[in-house]
Amino acid sequence: MNFSDVFRSIEPDKLKLELYSKTERDVRKALVNPQGNIDALIALLSPAATPFIEQMAQLSASLTRQRFGANLALYLPLYVSNLCANECDYCGFTMSNKIKRKTLNQTELQQEIDIIKAKGFDHVLLVSGEHETKVGIDYFEAIFAQVKSAFSHVAIEVQPLKQDEYARLNDHGLDAVMIYQETYQQRTYARHHTRGKKQDFSYRLDTPDRIARAGVDKIGLGVLLGLDDWRLDALLMGHHLAYLEQKYWRTKYSISLPRLRPCTGGITPKSEISDLGLVQLICAFRLFNQQLEISLSTRETPELRDNLLGLGVTNLSAESSTEPGGYANPQSQLDQFEISDDRSTQEIVQVMKAKGFQPVWKDWEAAW
């Protein structure tokens, strides 16, 4: 059984009604016992929780401090290709966009690695568009040893792979896979994904099952906030997380909460989420799950990122480029989306330290 089998029994319209009919009394009750409690998550994500965001933030900050200390892990995305065989109307890499396409060869990859290392990073996220035939498992396998020999933690964010393909990368030392459903609302999903394999909603939905079965240590879930009602998307992701944690309890989990950003030929959000809404989301997930890693990208502004430190976020990117080869040769025409926080890594580290946080470049060392 996979998550898509469970998902069929979830009724999103009913959940939405629940979300919008929660009361202050429900939120107060949720605050008493939020951990692993889906009913509490519904209340904490609901509009009724808005007056409680300050209280949620204090609780979330204290739970995050208890579990993660004053540590904030730093990582950098390493884009290896912008080739893509899908049509997603919110992304600069979408197939029909007439941008210059590029896949890094080993020399170009090494240039990127050297620059990222020189910035001090030891944790990278390999990112590519989704082009199975030209940038598939053979390409990832061919470059993996080169990347892994330079960094102690290597995660990937690429097209959904088969279970045996994840297992092959796991044998090479893969540490984590990020796979974002974008939206759990099927009609909206179909509207934004109009060509290519990504049209298959269920195959994507079952990808974390395949990753976990392949024995990968950590899985990252995510929704693109703004494609549809963000409260409902977050809640459905909460269901997905709860299912995975119960079934694959040895695996670690993280979430990412990116908001729609401008890109070449992009769209405007259907349901905009405010800064306060983002705070509510982060705190609701921290209260729901105290072990969960929560990642924040450079899509957000410096002011907001600085204010979110300590509230629930555990992983941050800094000085990111979202184009293949972008650290050695920046050319914004190849970007996947625009970034908002373009401060240097050192500036961000200084802010972290001034606020009493410890930047973590290397999370752990495999001892056996």
Ligand code: SF4
């Ligand atoms: S979101 Fe991913 S799959 Fe869709 S166009 Fe962009 S890179 Fe391709």
